[in-house]
Amino acid sequence: MKNIVITGASRGIGFATAQEFLSNGWFVVGTSTSGKVNINDDNFLSIRLNYLNSETVTEAVRTIKNTHKKFTVLVNNAGSARDVLDDPLDIDLLREDIAVNLIGPADLTSRLLDQLDSPSHIINISSMASSLCEPVEESWNIPAYKISKAGLNMFTKTMGYQLENKGITVSSFDPGWVKTDMGGEDAPRDTKEVALELFDLANRKVETGQFWLHGEKRSW
Template sequence: MKTVIITGISKGIGRALATKFIGEGYDIIGTTRDGKYDIDKTGITILGLELSDPQSISRCANLVKSLDKKIDILVNNAGGNADDEETVLNIDKLRQTLEVNLIGTADFTEQIIPAMNEKSHIVFISSQAGSLQEMDHISDSHSPYHYPAYKISKCALNMYARTLAARFDKDKQDLTVSAVHPGWVRTDMGGDEAPTLPEEAAENIYNFAISRPVSGKFWFNGREFPW
């Protein structure tokens, strides 16, 4: 049985993705901030993970290692947007957002890598908001100056994904690294007007995560997306 770790399965895309993987017969390790989860399913191990807390990250990674399972897929889904409707960069919110979306995510990933299978897939749920090229095509309602801390965090996360892919390539390690835009999804973060249901996003991410794409790329619905 293949094992997948998904961070942030309390709600939204993470919850839908965990449900999809369970339905497909995977062994799931899911994380929530308080280590609790409201789905009544077998085949899932829930661990506590607060990405802004280095001790929580180490505790969670050590618990994963103590399960003595080789991980086939790691989906770094957990993330936050502290910006609300900000257009001016708020430094406290930037610190807070980088701590979760970039530093905590990278710290957790680095600690999980030794537990990963030789041929495995690390997926970062990034965002179109982190694409530099997309800044030239953003409509008025999502102006280039909205959510600056969130945009910066996802852009930086993309660079982490690329450097990691390059490192595995240099070391001749057969791990695949991908950044994925999930679409505009109807969740607490995406809001009620988002056209894509979490289950639809989860279906796409699942199909992508179990594939073996070229490493070090940014993707949306199975197609390459501009960085």
Template sequence: MNILVTGANRGLGYALTAELLQRGHSVIAGVRGEAGQPSERNRRLYDLAGAFPGRLQTASLDVADETGIAEAAAAWKSSGIELDAIVNNAAILAGRETAIEQLDFADMAASMEINLYGPMRIVKHCLPLFGDRAGCIVNISSEAGSFTNAYGGDYPYALSKAALNMFSQQLHRQLHARDIAVYAVHPGWIRTDMGGEQAPGDPEASARGIADLIERRTVPAPGPFVFIDYRGEAMPI
């Protein structure tokens, strides 16, 4: 399978890229900034490229830059690259634990720009690369986007993830007949730069679960919503 992973240079994105390569897949690893040469941002990806020659392509991909995404998708199409799966992983966590009275709406705007509009831009321009084949789109969401378990605070992150869940549901309705599975996946509270060192979850375990969903080793039980955790179990909307 050919799989695009955004935000692939660290955290869950890196763990998932490594897991998919180990399973024999080919990965386009989207990273923000210059992807054409080793840097502190993407050095571990270059190490992976050496371990899996010919199966890892790094791509400069800023999910806030629609022109750049369109150009990348056009270049892949002209090179004959087709996709079997997309993992929209790139995200930010801004305005953490800020009360509504002090909320900076620049944090709201940035969060929607990256966490919601970013995946929408990627799907808009990369969905044609699926052709007529079955596939999978995974939007990395969060329990913070649950209406049932809503808590006070984290407004930018929580609201952007709730909106991402809605986008995932809409996309599922559109693509179900084409046998393209769409999931909004809560990866768990995992030890990453975003999750922090105190998080109990292991990004490698989450990556294995997401890879199982992409490969359809795990098929969630039929239900009205596509919001699930990395093990394929339904999350409360």
């Protein structure tokens, strides 16, 4: 049996991804800020992780290590988007989005490296909004979120380079615009489609340090 850690498994993309891996016979560790995830399955372990509370990160790492399992996939999916559309940059929101979307996943990943198998795959859920080559006026005007996810992309590139000789692939993944609490009701994609794409990417041997959309490399 293979093992995966998915952060932010209580809702949206993370919840659908946890279900996809479980239905394919994986053991899944899923996190939420409360520690509760509405999945009842012997192969599912829910744990508390709130990137705005460093004690929960330490406790989550301890719990994951105590499973004494090696993990083949880590999906850094938990994220927040706190800007109000078209508002100017708010420094407090920037600090919070950087804590949740960049420092948190970087911290968790670094502390879990010993638990990762070789080969294994770290997938960082990024966004079109992070892209430095999309015209700003054609993507969302949510600056704190965009800056934090652009940083996450550089985390993908630098970790991809550093971990390649350990057999660990690191990818950024653009899910498109998805119907979730974050994406809203008007989004064209559903979470199941995204979970299938993530399952496929996680299980493919791909070039490390790249940015993926619909199974193809996309521009940064």
